[in-house]
Amino acid sequence: MSAISASQALPPVTPEGFRLCPVTGKRIHLAADQLVKANAVVSVVALLIGAIAAILLVLTRWQAVHLLPAEWFYRVLTAHGLSMLIFFIIFFEMAVLHFTSTALINARVAAPKLSWAAFGLMTAGALLTEVIVWSGKADVLFTSYVPLRAHPLYYLGIILFAVGALIVTGVFFANLVVAKREHTYEGSLPLVVYGALTANIIAVITLLHGAAIYIPTFLWSLGLMNVDPEVYRLIWWALGHSSQQINVAAMVAIWYLLGALTVGAVVLNEKISRLAFVLYILFISMASAHHLLVDPGMGPAWKVVNTSYFMYMAVLASMIHGFTVPAGMELGQRLRGVGSGLFGWLRRAPWGDPGFSSLVFSVVVFGFVGGITGVTIGTEQINIIVHNTLRSPGHFHATVVSGTAMAFMGATYYLIPLVFRKKVALWGFARVQPYMFAGGMLFFTIFMTFAGSFGVPRRHWDISFSQAPFDVQFNPAVDLILAIMALGGLTAATAALGFVAVAVKSVFFGEPLGAITEGVEMRGVPRGITHPPRHAANVDELNAALHAPGRGIMGPAPGTLVLVFVFLAAFMLYFFVNWKVLSFVWKIG
Amino acid sequence: MTPETHTGLDSPTGVWWKPAHRSEKLWVGIAFGWCIVLFAMMPLWHLKGGQNPSGIRRRTDPSAYFKRTQEFIRQYKVGDDRGLPIVEPPPGADVYLAGMTFQWTPILRLRQGAEYTLHISSLDVNHGFSLFPVNVNFQVVPGYDYGLRVTPTAAGDFRIICNEFCGIGHHTMVGRVIVLDSAGREIARSGEVR
DSSP: OOOSSSTTOOSSSTTTTTOOOOTOEEEEEEHHHHHHHHHHHHHHHHHHHHHHHHHHHHHHHSTTTTOHHHHHHHHHHHHHHHHIIIIIIIHHHHHHHHHHHGGGGGGOSSSSSHHHHHHHHHHHHHHHHHHHHHHHHHHHHTOTTTTSSHHHHHHHHHHHHHHHHHOOOHHHHHHHHHHHHTTTTSSSSSHHHHHHHHHHHHHHHHHHHHHHHHHHHHHHHHOOOOOOOOHHHHHHHHHHHHHHHHHHHHHHHHHHHHHHHHHHOOOOOOHHHHHHHHHHHHGGGGGGGGGGTTTTOOOOHHHHHHTTTHHHHHHHHHHHHHHHHHHHHHHHHHTOOOOOOTTTTHSSOOOOOOHHHHHHHHHHIIIIIHHHHHHHHHOOOOTGTTTTTTTTHHHHIIIIIIIHHHHHHHHHHHHHHHOOOOOSSSSHHHHHHHHHHHHHHHHHHHHHHHHHTTTTTTSSSTTTTTSSSSSSOOOOOHHHHHHHHHHHHHHHHHHHHHOOOOHHHHHHHOOOOOOTTOOOOTSSSOHHHHSSSOOOOOHHHHHHHHGGGGGGGGTTTTHHHHHHHHHHHHHHHHHHHHHHHHHHHOOEE | OOOOOOOOTOOSSSSOOOOOOHHHHHHHHHHHHHHHHHHHHHHHHHHOOBBBBBBBEEEEHHHHHHHHHHHHHHHHHEEEOOOOOEEOTTTTTTEEEEEEEEEEEEEEEEETTTTTTEEEESSSSOOEEEEEEETEEEEBBBBBEEEEEOOOSSSEEEEEEEOOOOSSSGGGGGGEEEOOOOOOOBOOOOSOOO
């Protein structure tokens, strides 16, 4: 069977309102096409705002430059969090939901008008919130901890946005039900769709928490009721952290998608991969606790059980995907006859394909930096030396930016030809963009973490404390660390702006895709499209040989097995070093 | 067992609930074991470790907490610095620290090696207690009294940085904690005995 199979459940004729994808051979509902496009475009606009804000912020925290005045620093920080973490990411996820629930299973959008209404609500809510923030009526930062008070329309904007998103999650379920009833595919849902379904279920849980906190807070801002500050933190983070788990599930789904498109990655074992997704659904919404570990509201037992997602079952899920995704890529390469030895499959991979390089950086930085730091700093006691220092944003920029945003960018390099049916513009730049972005983010996140280890606070305008009553003098190394962090941040933000330029130019002014001849390189078209990663003709034979008992424990993906043990060693080292550091501070109990 | 050769874009047909390869099972098993270690460290540290964010936690009213702090200051005040009272409670005492936009009050003078119950709360919005340069951090929530049993392990002149955004003057919110050495001498930032 080929890596991209054109044969599955395809109706003999393309019905009205559909087109046939020349690459995947699936039929695509034109209404879905339009919804994906609209959501992706708004998402990129939000990315543009967020990236400009990012540049202003790093130029302020770079103490030698210190660009913005205090008031604008906190305002731009509010706008950066909202634009990136909410508007950019969730609009893109809406595109992913529309795409996976239709295009990958030959299905139609069950309720196009409702989907557009949801899109309208989300856009109106996002606009309202942005206007209120930029006009200086909501300098409360992204978390808006009660009793800091923003203008009521700020909360209303977010509520409108969330209601729109909730409608889309409903449409996603409806699409799957209709597809099943209309028999648009045989067998079970593809794994990528299953991953998106996971994200969708987590999204419902998350958005309900959002309603449970933003509606009372909206009423509170109007003076109609009281909101307890600690209860606010608990429920707000059930929204705030769980929404990061939507990102994780969506990102992992994209990993499987890009793996299939770029190197013909196979699913090692459906059971294991799907069980890992189920673990996300069951345990991941407990992560609100990560933000409350040194809070006065909850006791140790609650903190220990919740912060660990009930004994780290969601971490187990990520560690499983961290094996199955690269192992699937390795096996895919081997089944194509590409590469020999332990790492030949990596050496001979399509590194010039921005979809592939984005995928690899997303997996590696998410795992090695984001994952390891996240589990460590989310440990109840270790959080004492981490809470609200720069270690915290150092961690989540490695997950949500280097992980999720990077994966979404990689997916966009395929969405442009496959959905927008345009060539990727500025192709020379696009090919190096993932390297620039990932490299910048790597420096940014690691040096941000270093600065945090010295106790440098996050969300802080001036760590020279020039206006404070008592002097605070950080270790002189901190200045250098913050400067390197800023340079990394500027590099990454520039790469993000470059990505916006590529996306906008391709979509609005780009060259139509035209006919593709398989095996012929074409400027502006990722290699996975011009050279679809087909498995060898004797794929079953190769596969049987790779799984033969004679190969022993190393099995079909020996290179990946080595890599995951390197990961585990790094994880153990970082985890125990942090316990050691903790043991040096004051006795506290 | 027929291993799969389809991608994540294909709908698996038939029964896909099949045994995994040994290498995959090995990794899942090891990852699971590691997760148990990650988990076990937390209860273990409660038993054996010296740093736990447990404390005594209770609801309070900001005005009642302010009153209690004023009483504490009256009881143990020994001086002033920059308009803020310096307070030296005896070892073992209940110590009250209040955060408000944009200051910490009072200034504390503690003794190295002595245990205190340090109560922290806020009189208005959320604040962040960040002890500099030790790097010990706690969330300070209005309406909640966080009573932490602390033992300063080193003498010196420490700062309390607010590390939770609390408004436009957030970056000016710095408090002070002096820890005398076990002989009762004050140690300057540079380490010399005053």
